Amino acid sequence: MKIHIITIFPESFQSYLDSSIIWKAREKGLLDISLYKLNDFSTKNFKHVDDKAFWTHWQVISPEPLGKAINHIFEKVWKKIPVVYMTPSWKLLNQKKVETFSKKLNEFIIICGHYEWIDQRIIDLYVNYEISIWKYVLTSWELASMVFIDSIARFIPNVLWNPLSLEEESFSKKLSGKKEFPHYTRPRVFEWLEVPNVLTSWNHKEIDDWKSNNLK
Ligand SMILES: C[S@@+](CC[C@H](N)C(=O)[O-])C[C@H]1O[C@@H](n2cnc3c(N)ncnc32)[C@H](O)[C@@H]1O
Structure with a gap:
C-alpha cells in the first residue's frame, strides 16, 4: 500500500511511522508512506497556505497550494489516485469499512489541513472519500489521518505477525x-x-x- 500525505506538520507523523508494527511494515516494503509539506507548494510570502474565509473570521486553507500538491502527486505517480479527506461528518468509519478500504485503496492521497477547514472547492474537485473517525472533533488533522492509516494497514497481508x-x-x-x-x-x-x-x-x-x- 502506498500513501501520500499532504500536511503542514510532516514531523507529527514521524514517531508514529518509526514505531512498532507500522515501522516493521515500512521496513518490509509492505507500506510506503511519502510526506509532502504543504507550504512547499505555496507561492505566497513566507510560504503561507491560508487566508480569511469570506463569511467568517476563520482562517481557511487556500485551494491553490492544495491543488498544486495533489497535482504534483498525480504527475509523480503518472495517474490520478483516490484522495481521502478526514472530517467530522456522518460518514463514520467502522471495522467493515476499514476492511473494504484496505482492499480498495492500494495507493491514495490523504489531505491534512490546518485551522478549521480547507476551501470547499478542493473537496468538490478532488476528494473521493470523506471519512470521519467518530462523532467528536479533534484539533489535529494528522491524528485523524493516523487513526485511518493504522486501521487499514493492519489488513495488508503479512503486516501482522500472526494473521x-x-x-x-x-x-x-x-x-x-x-x-x-x-x-x-x-x-x-x-x-x-x-x-x-x-x-x-x-x-x-x-x-x-x-x-x-x-x-x-
Ligand atoms: C478542528 S477540526 C475542524 C472542525 C470543523 N470546523 C467542523 O466544525 O467540522 C480540524 C480537522 O481535524 C480533522 N478531524 C477532527 N475531528 C475528526 C473526526 N472525528 N474524524 C475525522 N477527522 C477529524 C478533520 O480533518 C478536521 O477538518
Missing part, C-alpha cells in the same frame, strides 16, 4: 461481530483477583465455551 489476529478479534465474523473475550497472564492472582480456573485447565472444549460466553 489469525485478524480472524479472531473484536468485530470479526468468527466472533459474530462481538467484542473479543478478556485475556489473562501470570501471576494467577493479582491483588485479590484470580485468573478464571477454566483458563488454566487445558480443557479446550471448556476454554472455547468460556471464550464464547465472554464475548460482548
